[in-house]
Amino acid sequence: MKRVMVALIGSILLIVSFSCLKVALLNNNVDLVNSKTDVNQGDIVITYADITHNGMQEKITVDISNVIEKQEAILKIIDAENNIIWEERAGIPHVGWNSLFLYIKDGTVYLLRYNPYMNQGYGSYTYELFWIDEFWSVQTICSNTLDFSIKSREPSFNINMMISFVDEINRFLNQSILLFSTEGGELRYSTESSQIHRVEEFSWLYNCDIQYDEKDTLREKLEKYQEYIESEKYIIFRRREQSSTFGPISEAQLRDVANTGTLDDIRLSVTI
Template sequence: MGITLDDLSGVGLDELVYLNEYDAYYNFTSDAGAGIFVCTSGETQGDIVRLFGDTATLTLKKQGDGFLIVSHQLTEEVTDGNRDADEIGLVADGVDVPDTVLAAAKAQVAKYFKTACADQPDCEYVNWRIELLDWTYTYEDLDGLTLNIYRMNYEFLSEAPENVVLAGGMYITDDNWFCPTYPNCTYLIFNADDSFYFSAVMENDCEPGDEIFTADLSAMRLSESALKSAGGEFITSSDIDRDGQEETFFFDKTQMESGRCVTLRIYNDLGYEIWSEDANLSHAGWNSLFLCTLDGEPYLLRYTPSMYQGDCTYTYTLFTLEGGSEKVYQTNTLEFDINGTKALDASGMVAFADEVNALLAKSTLLLSSEGGTYSFGPASADGFMEEFSWLEEGPNLKSLYLPDDDLQTKLEKFSEHAVFNHG
């Protein structure tokens, strides 16, 4: 911005009041009580200088060899501590980038935030903010592409700062905003007119235009088809985040041949990924995802009936992506074992099956790896109806049942047999 501490050396402290309790100079052109102003960025416009902080904007006017403090204004994001619980995602005052860039940055940080909340629950993250976002470099021709590079710094607000572990260049502010990476080292990559967002990269030992940064960027093999899951397929579209615009659903099969996974990716109407989830063939990675329609409204349905050595945990979750994250409308978990250690709750199991089957009956398969086999949609969900198929998988089990036995009767007979034979 061209502003240094030397530039501010003539700010005219002799005209201000010094307050011992704050160890700060102060005048009364402010809309807030006395306090300490921490500058994070700034701009100049003629003889006017604006310094931006997390909580306020300080405006100075050039006066001779120094500056006159014109105003000290709180940003709109400052509250009395009673923050709206739904106000997730803040952007620092002074960020001035194209709307497409800001939308992509917010979606990217929201994704980082979701991952951090899941991976570090003890840190109790409750909000995120973009503290810095600005253009930093343009590659006029990198492997045939013109690329705009934007630099970003973001932070998470922790309600348990004592559990936050700092490493590398990470920091945490006095008011518990935590930078989870190297500061000012996250870069967003766009095409020439900023209409297309490729991805974000973190580079802490170089800058755009440097040999190392350029080599790393070239290694990404960027192409404008990459956003739509190169090697993947379009599945369907639906307004799954309830914003009035349809999102598009894609398979990403780029890791399929390596045996890792297939990923379901969802992009908003601007082309930015807002959600993704994997399914793989290893037992622990079995997953089934469906698009469910109830009363004309779309939902995602995840169903994972898992069994390990006879111990079973069946869970379904019905959710949307409102606000950029999973909003759960209905969920239930059934736990039991088929080893005969205790009698099965047959009626409870039937009730659970009825719940999930009612949802599956109104669903379309998107992606499944259940049973160690991939199934790709859009397709009927009929083959995934819960009937507790293990009831008839043993060599002697079919003889337990009569042709007209319903599901509850089969469960009761199986339970009696398993408990009797439990060694």
């Protein structure tokens, strides 16, 4: 009888011990999730850098597992304990385009978010330079935005401001590595063996019927572009693209545009 009782007590203790172990494992799993531990070993490693400025290098990866299903990629910064301390998404559709760079200045690294957004002839180019502190919070160093229009006779086409902004962002880009980008609807990212660099040069300058000289400065190209969009040649060029939908523009309407920069008929408005 005594042996039976001992065996029964032993079984109970074993069950209790197993249950406690199971609970502990479940709790550990919850802790892992809550601490955002990186469990996706399939992420592509881009590089290692001290983003938090604590003397320890973090791992920077890009998760492309949702590119097909959700049309997005995720950049992750992972610490030495495998915690995801910060992440940023970039979508393939136009509304979700995003680009992040690693900016290096005198041995110190920062993150640079740069999004040159264009839509229907209006541009909003924005950047933010920042780093992640020990509490995993964003600390912004500086930021700036350039808003402009490349439509005909728009006062926001300010050449001096545009050149100033390009000079400013290129000072950062010239010392930066692209981490990942979906600009243009195409996912691109650097790796440890293949680094991508870029500069800003207003690519829309070349989407028109203008012959630039190879020695032209950015200012000279912008001046030629401004002259072009204020000319009848530009109006004809844009109307030619729209003629299949709206029909040809008349000489009277051309004169109206040349004089006022607008058309009375909203269907014949000049857009990009």
